[in-house]
Amino acid sequence: MSVDSSNNKSNSENQGQGTLYVVATPIGNLEDTSERMRHILSTVSRIAAEDTRRTKQLLSHIGADTPCFSFHDHNERQKIDRVAELLQKGDSIALVSDAGTPLISDPGYPLVNELRKRGMNVVAIPGPCALIAALSIAGLPSDRFVFEGFLPSKSGARLVQLHRIALETATTIFYESSHRIRACLGDMAIAFGEERHVVVGRELTKTFETVLDGTVTELIGMLDNDPNQRKGEFVVMVRGSVKDTEGLSESAKMLARKLVEHLPKKQAAKITAEVFEEKKNKVYEYLLNG
Numbered sequence: 417m418s419v420d421s422s423n424n425k426s427n428s429e430n431q432g433q434g435t436l437y438v439v440a441t442p443i444g445n446l447e448d449t450s451e452r453m454r455h456i457l458s459t460v461s462r463i464a465a466e467d468t469r470r471t472k473q474l475l476s477h478i479g480a481d482t483p484c485f486s487f488h489d490h491n492e493r494q495k496i497d498r499v500a501e502l503l504q505k506g507d508s509i510a511l512v513s514d515a516g517t518p519l520i521s522d523p524g525y526p527l528v529n530e531l532r533k534r535g536m537n538v539v540a541i542p543g544p545c546a547l548i549a550a551l552s553i554a555g556l557p558s559d560r561f562v563f564e565g566f567l568p569s570k571s572g573a574r575l576v577q578l579h580r581i582a583l584e585t586a587t588t589i590f591y592e593s594s595h596r597i598r599a600c601l602g603d604m605a606i607a608f609g610e611e612r613h614v615v616v617g618r619e620l621t622k623t624f625e626t627v628l629d630g631t632v633t634e635l636i637g638m639l640d641n642d643p644n645q646r647k648g649e650f651v652v653m654v655r656g657s658v659k660d661t662e663g664l665s666e667s668a669k670m671l672a673r674k675l676v677e678h679l680p681k682k683q684a685a686k687i688t689a690e691v692f693e694e695k696k697n698k699v700y701e702y703l704l705n706g
């Protein structure tokens with residue numbers, strides 16, 4: 417069965433072939449379904465689902481009974497040829513993940529990449545995405561942002577990554593789970609400084625939706641004082657690094673302060689200036705006056 421998608425230019429170039437619809441699904445609230453999403457999920461031949469049981473709950477909510485097959489990180493590569501074959505035959509397929517937009521920290525990238533290389537039809541059915549929902553209510557600059565997905569689970573690797581992005585000037589967004597949210601904020605205090613502004617969107621669109629807003633230290637306090645704030649799913653958004661009136665970033669100042677505990681001021685200033693591409697004199701002055 418093929419689904420009408422006459423607004424898709426590439427479909428007219430691939431007549432007779434089916435289309436892969438990349439369909440965003442709710443991130444918690446099942447009422448966040450669009451008419452187009454319901455239409456596509458009800459009329460495609462099959463649905464490639466990250467977790468078929470979870471997708472069947474959504475299908476039952478919208479009154480559809482479309483056959484599903486499993487398509488997740490561990491079997492994705494084996495299933496690409498089969499999906500391509502079905503599309504060649506004229507079947508249309510919807511790709512869905514457990515929640516939100518497929519490919520965004522979810523399966524689907526190798527499939528879409530391969531289908532695009534083969535010139536096949538791929539169409540987006542846009543909808544919920546946790547990072548966009550969170551950014552839209554955070555009150556942080558949204559003109560430029562960087563999405564970092566999940567941080568490494570081990571603290572050492574996580575700190576390396578956080579130090580790498582400490583100087584990023586755009587709002588930086590992370591996904592985080594309940595197991596690691598506290599440790600993640602602890603490492604952010606080390607890498608970004610305790611005063612960096614962070615907004616955490618928790619359980620968005622769900623019953624216990626919360627937005628926590630403050631410095632890294634304040635957020636750590638909120639989580640330590642209320643264990644409920646460590647439960648659920650999180651989007652962590654960090655304000656980009658800003659230079660203060662002395663023209664030094666928080667991270668440069670932090671490194672300089674740490675180094676000066678062990679080294680003469682001149683040497684600490686020299687190393688900091690090299691690491692952060694700052695002027696040596698500026699760092700030295702900061703150490704003298706700071």
Ligand code: SAM
Pocket residue numbers: 443444513515516517518519520521522544545546547590591592593617618619620621622649650651
């Ligand atoms: N593809 C999804 C999307 O478009 O947002 C993300 C999938 S990723 C495997 C799951 C992560 O997204 C969670 O660990 C959490 O960081 C974030 N997330 C998903 N739903 C959320 C929600 N309702 N509230 C806050 N964060 C959420």
